[in-house]
Amino acid sequence: MIRVGLAGTGSMGLTHAQAYATIPGVVVAAVLDIDRDRAVQLAATVGAHPYSDLDAMLEAEKLDVVDCCLPTAQHRITVERAAQYGCHVICEKPLTLTVADGQAMIAATRAAGTQLLVGQVVRFFPEFQRIASALREGRIGTPVSLTMLRQGSSPGGSRSWYLDETQSGGIFLDMMIHDFDWALHHLGPAERVYARLVQRFEPRAFTQGMATIRHTSGALSQITGTWGHPGPFTTMVELAGDGGLLQHNSSESTPIILYAETAPREPGDVPLPDLSVTNPYRVELAHFVDVLAGRAESLVRPEEALAALSLALSARASAATNQAQVVEVVAA
């Protein structure tokens, strides 16, 4: 049985706890939160021991893995301490706030001989997996242009730390990293990025980042992220290849439509699993449990999470300077 120490009881901590309850071979043995009442409450729900201090948890429990669902500024210290105790780490995205911190985290887990599994969960969303399979199967030929949009409400209340760039990295690192990672994984390394940011707090909070990326393959990605969208959380993808076009719009009832040059033009050509029964966080964590049990290779390599972070930092720098940025090739 894999023993997890769950660090953080906020939106992601609760989501992960619910997922673990349905995955065989894994148990949440300890729950950590600086807010002791929250730790006690979730620990009681899942039958674990509560902690408000990381070292105390690592010292007292024989954990196999620490699952870091803490605010991003806490990721590096948590991963390094866990590695010192010989624990594997599941770490929520973004990996961390700087490339140097990310390199240190990868080095720490390598030195300890433990896994670092980063929660780039969009890889595990069924609609994104269907697009990836259609691409792999050659249904649209070689990809040349990708447009991705992700929009949701503005974080606030106990989550106002998201709007503090020193804590979350801002929208490029926190939200758009999902799409940066997906674009890099499927269209290959990025060469240059040009980005813009608009942010208003009155009369209501609204943040939007836009980034245009040139990949070394020559393909272009156009990625937009919004905090402050009044409607429901929405994602859209349009992936154009030299042999067809794939579209996904989460607000439509048929979220993926394939227009292949050679196929009959019928909507719904690519079937999609029912999202209501496929929780991507559960799929992701079940995969990570398989990795830890030696049954699978991780679909998300730490070097990829670092490359996505590097691209997000370059996009943020571009927005701040109004200058296109060369995307740094980072060694892990």
Ligand SMILES: NC(=O)c1ccc[n+]([C@@H]2O[C@H](COP(=O)([O-])OP(=O)(O)OC[C@H]3O[C@@H](n4cnc5c(N)ncnc54)[C@H](O)[C@@H]3O)[C@@H](O)[C@H]2O)c1
């Ligand atoms: N994969 C995704 O789709 C996704 C979605 C949301 C958030 N995230 C990421 O997950 C991480 C957590 O986000 P969240 O929304 O759960 O945050 P949150 O604010 O809801 O919860 C954070 C929890 O950590 C606790 N905490 C803060 N500092 C602590 C410390 N030093 N020691 C112990 N506990 C501490 C807080 O009391 C709180 O309960 C972030 O990195 C975020 O970017 C990922």
